Amino acid sequence: MPETMLGNGIRYTEIHDPKFRSCLLTLQFHIPRDRISAPVHALLPDVLTASSAEFPSVNAMTLQLESLYAADFIAKLSLCGDAAVIDFTASWLDDAYALNGEQITEPVLRLVTGALLHPNAENGAFRDPEFRICKQNLLDDIDCEQNDKRSYALRQAAALTFSGEPAAIPAHGFRPEAEQITASQAYAVWQEILRKAFIEIAAVTPAPKPQIAEILKARFSGLNRQPVPVRFEAPSPIRTEIRIESEIMPVGQTKLVLTYKYEHISREVMLMLCSILGWIADSLLFTNLRERCGLCYYCLLSHAAFKHTLFIDIGIDAANTDAVRKAVAEQIHALQAGDFTDDMMQKAILRYAFQAAAASDTISDLAMQQLLRLRRGDPRSPQEIADAMRKVTRADIAEAATQLRPDTVFVLRAEQEEAEPDDI
């Protein structure tokens, strides 16, 4: 999968796989974050995909996409370390399947590049009412952050764990700054992103489509590009004392989030460690907290790789909070003592190999796999990573586990903690 440069700081990869009946194009803009810009960055994906100069309303944009056999054009903001990525993705039925032989690829490319380079704007500002609607969507999203209790607890834990760092700012930003966003400010931020962001592009198609690179190159050549690289790797400082916070909410189930930080653990060792701790079918956390002790329904482990931080989040009875914390600590100790089986190590490798293979069977996962590889700066293929995982020893994992330092405990506590399940 050779990468080519389409312009200054615009990298392009095209992948061909004849088994697919659709095409996919992803454009990712790498951007730094701060408290003021965060809500603007959260707003831009919606503003730029809802309408454009050519399709100046949600109705018009949707109608065009639907007429192109349900082509899709979506965008999202993802946090990566202390920075962020705005990801615009279009997917569409391959031209070969059009009922009347009409072109689909070129109209989709025109729609996408039009939305990004000629948005629905005039006199240096995004146009109302579309901008006003998108801004209200953002404010609603901020207001509704508490709806999903698990995500809410994870966000609160992240804010505490990364306190003082850009990663502590939630994806949507904060409401006061969001309320202040103007159509001209948002437009100016987008123009700066077009000039300064590193742009990573991947296309997946059933057969070569040279027109994609040609059209993108031609359209982006009009920009006065002065890209500023963004560094994703931003390890969070390790604390000497554990931070413990809680919040009460009128819910039935208490959510517990525990975070752990480390200094440096190689990717292959971390993949083994996380798999054994929480990702395989009989992981230490699942087997002991759920199956053996019946303390929870879910107990999930996630890894913020660029921040060198692990998150463990669990839905529990409030009365079991201390018991669950103790049980999690015991599993970390088990890792440090190398107290896990060879089977578990084997399953960790098999799990990774399967996930890599599964990614090649889905057009969006295939593109994302390539983009993540480039973002991580790890040139190894999935096969090479699996080979590296095979060389990881029990001692390597145990030693890495000794680096894990408990950082934060956040409890979203059910208001009626004494309540019996009958009362819910």
Place this chain on the structure above:
Amino acid sequence: MTSEIITCRDAGTGDICYRILHPAGLEIRVMEMPDFSTAYAQFGTKFGAVYRRFRLPESGQTVDLPAGTAHYLEHKLFEKEDGDVAKKFALLGASDNAFTDFDRTVYYFRTQQNYYEALALLLEFVQTPYFTAESVERERNIILQELMEALDDPADRNFEQMLEGLYHVFPLHPHILGTAESIRQITADTLLQSHRAFYNLHNMVLCCAGNVRVQEILEVADRCLIPAPEMQAEAVFPQEPAHPVTSRRLCRMPVGKTQFSIGFKSRPAAGLARLRDSLLASLTADLLIGSAAPLYQKLLHAGLLNDTFDTDCFAGDGWFIVLFEGESDQPEAVLQALCDEIRRMQTDGIDEALFAVLKRAAYGDSIIGMNNPESACTAMLDAYIWGCDAPFDRTALLAELTAADVQRCLRERFCSDSVCLSVIEPESPGKEESEL
């Protein structure tokens, strides 16, 4: 053993689905997709949350099951005398799981290697239950925790509340997981009885898709399937009145903005007619208020909707609902606008150009939707549960739909006296319930 193999071909894409009626009683559906590196298998039974009563014809005995039995059984089937079967799948490099829906329970795995070994494991573990009083008891708290999580989810709660408002006695409620009380009533005997009744191969389907071969699947089936006697249990469903229980339901929860769910209840349909009516109802909903429809734009501009709004059709054996869900400070105004638009469209007719565009979009979705082993597997299982021969009927049915069909759909499935508006309002101290 000799199996009869029926070949179904999609005229547009050339995709082939093999239907095999295995002598052991099981229907097997396979799509060979050799260009893909992974493969899936789904082993499903027509036993879901709505199956709450069945009759044994010989004795005439009627058995009532506590709500949540199908889901509890799904949890416990993974446990065997020698431990959790998931560990065996993991050692083969396969990833397994299961889910319980209103009308089905499905066990599945996906893998890149050792497919036929994993398939044998799937067939064996689903056919051979192992329940002990202790293990069933141990699972209870885990399921109660799962229920607590579901009850804290406003989207889940709103959907359930809408079903309570629409259906008097048809068991679409309580929640698929049951209630705390019903979960406490479930015993090892309940699970065993349910397994005997509904996990009969004549009531089940095996769907395989991806990098697989029919002949090798049949070899595993010949080896692992335990021939089943004819299906004895007969599911019994109560007679559901045509009208809803109530037109309004309201509760309060910790949410940031008022959420609503509008459901139009109409007569159920079966087999290909249900698939056709579901496609038609979805298209009609999009014509009324989908994001390409003028009404959507109007309500968006008026601040009555935001981008969370969506439409859906939810149908099964015994129910049919067209759904409109989203966030709004004025859900009553949204419902009123929707009802006005239904009347206007009945009088003025539909936008034929938009109808053609939406049909074309649905065609695109159906072509892309089968281009993945997982979605192909799911489409085959859906077709079986719905009583359709192959997963390719969608495209042909879509092509046949006309404006007259839409008018019929508006008359029959969008009646203003068959609607329930369910609302979740943000909790605020001192506010009383039932203001709506």
